[in-house]
Amino acid sequence: MTTKKNSHPSEVAKSVALQKLESFFAEQPPRKIQMAPARLHQLTRRDVLLFGAGAVAALVGGGFLLPQDTLSRLGVRRDVDPPAKEWLLNKALRIDDDVAEALYSVNRRVPTYTKSQITPLKNNYNGATPDPGYIPGWNLTLGGLASGLSISLDIGNLTRGFSLHEQTTRLVCVEGWSAVAWWAGLRFDDLLRAYPPVSQAKWALVESSVNLDASGNPDPYFMSIDLATARHPQTLLATHFNGQPLTVDHGAPLRLLVPVKLGLKSVKAVTSISYVAEEPRDYWAERGYSRYDGI
Amino acid sequence: MGHSTTPPKKTKSTSTTPKQGSVLVVERHHLLVRWSHWLNVPILLGLILSGISIYWSSPVYQHKPDPTTGNFDVAADTGIWICAHVPGLHHYSDPRDWIYNHLSLGPGLLALALRLHWLCAYSFMLNGVVYVAGLLLGGGWRSLLPRRSDVLDALKMFRYYIGFPLAKLLRRKWLHPRSNTKYNALQRAAYFSVPIAGCLSVATGWAIHKPMQLRGLAAIFGGYNAARVWHFWLMWIYVLFLVPHLILVLADGWDTLRSMIVGWSTRVSTGVDPPQVIAHDH
Secondary structure, eight states, rough: OOOOOOOHHHHHHHHHHHHHHHHHHHHHOOEEEEEEEHHHHHHHHHHHHHHHHHHHHHHHHHHHHOOOOHHHHHOOOOOOOHHHHHHHHHHHHHHHHHHHHHHTTTTTOOOOOOOGGOOOOOOOOSOOEEEESTTTTOOEEEEEETOOOOOOEEEHHHHHHHHOEEEEEEEOOOTTTTEEEEEEEEEHHHHHHHSSSOTOOOEEEEEETTTBOSSSSSOOEEEEHHOOOOOTTEEEEEETTTTEEEEGGGGGTTTOOTHHHOOOSSSSSOOOEESSOOOOOOOGGGGOOOOOBOO | OOOOOOOOOTOOSSSOOTTTTOOEEEESHHHHHHHHHHHHHHHHHHHHHHHHHHHHHHHBBBBBBTTOOOOBHHHHHHHHHHHSSTTTTOOOOEEEEEHHHHHHHOOTTHHHHHHHHHHHHHHHHHHHHHHHHHHHTTTHHHHSSSSTHHHHHHHHHHHHHHHHHHHHTOOOOOOOOOOOSSSSSHEEEEHHHHHHHHHHHHHHHHHHTTTTTHHHHHHHHSHHHHHHHHHHHHHHHHHHHHHHHHHHHHHHHHHHHHHHHHHHHHSSOSSSOOOOOEEEOO
């Protein structure tokens, strides 16, 4: 390094620091290795063979993980479905659920929108839409209560007995689409306070007995909700959609609305809620989807 | 890719004189960089195939349903077009699913595609950490940093690659632009941007996956729906990168491909130090 004789000492120091910095970021000459040709040949053969073994392992692993539908298209038949495959994929799902649960906080609100940001929400009943004949005789049954009783509430008990809250939030479907909708209803948390669950309860099993499958046969829907999520201030038992009482398409007269979870947790036409200690069955988890579904 | 190839055997340099009968090679890629590089092949393949299967259930690009067919998916339209125009595909049983049958795990496999996507996504993030660790431990990160002269040099390289096939056809001399660094400017731009795209894919992925708990992250990309569009187009960066990457590595030869397997290269004179005086023994 050359410096002018009369340059200021701080300038010198600065340029030294700059040079150090530049040489830190500057590309270094590659390290040279000297070896006997036989040794180099041996190492090369070892690494190339290892690489080949890895490539074969990746192919076998891929064939092991891919569904038969995909393999058939490639002209591959796999007669057995190894249990380890389910284990591995379920493990990934469980890890992801644990991450979702760790991210959840009862104090973190989901974004809310203005009424001008509302988007259309389709009737996304998985099967056929139930006949509205069930609505007049509808009741909500509560089980697993601290009182040991089974409580039956009609829609009047719910709308008159609790304060209704409005919110315009996004409903996100597992398929990827989403809709911003304006809801009103009572807080699940308020229901939990009014009718406290047994002390050891950690879960709610939310069911709809009126759901139908695609051909119109009864197909009761059941969902597990952890009580921590049920107590979120934006978890509603909705009675109104876009300012009107719920229509049959949207789960009249009462549906669950859990904006911190995927839409499939927001059970339409809820007919019963039971509080339990162990994680209950879940309709979509039994069909290969996540159980927690926190978003 | 690299240029001057000097057979390492029987060479002698002025700086380090190999003993008689020994070979001089240079370190090229750290072990962890090589491992993560190759692991990315099945992981990215798994992510793309499962990703397009997930896309099927709610396509980002939709139009009003066609009055006759009810179709609304642009990818299905593309499949119909392909089957109508590509010879031999006129009798394809389900043209609407052509894209999904060929570029994804298949249609109607959402639950499985999601599980596979999470498995690959967590592997991809871990693999990214391994890659960065390899870059730091081996000092390879310095070779990826952009330089001031890169824009002009990248243009020169681009011109070289574009003109190369024509020059070959015309049997004309077509000189590789000079560079005394591990990568030429165009490679550097690619190898610097692809890891950034990887980070953006991970970030947009989390934004879609947890739009409520990570609402700030989703907001950076313009919200949930916009993050889906970002995530979709970021996938194409890998595809666009892969095509020239494969062609050029094959064109460049065995030494380059082998260096990603074994870690070293026999191209001793390529590097940042001034070219060595090579004297042949025999």
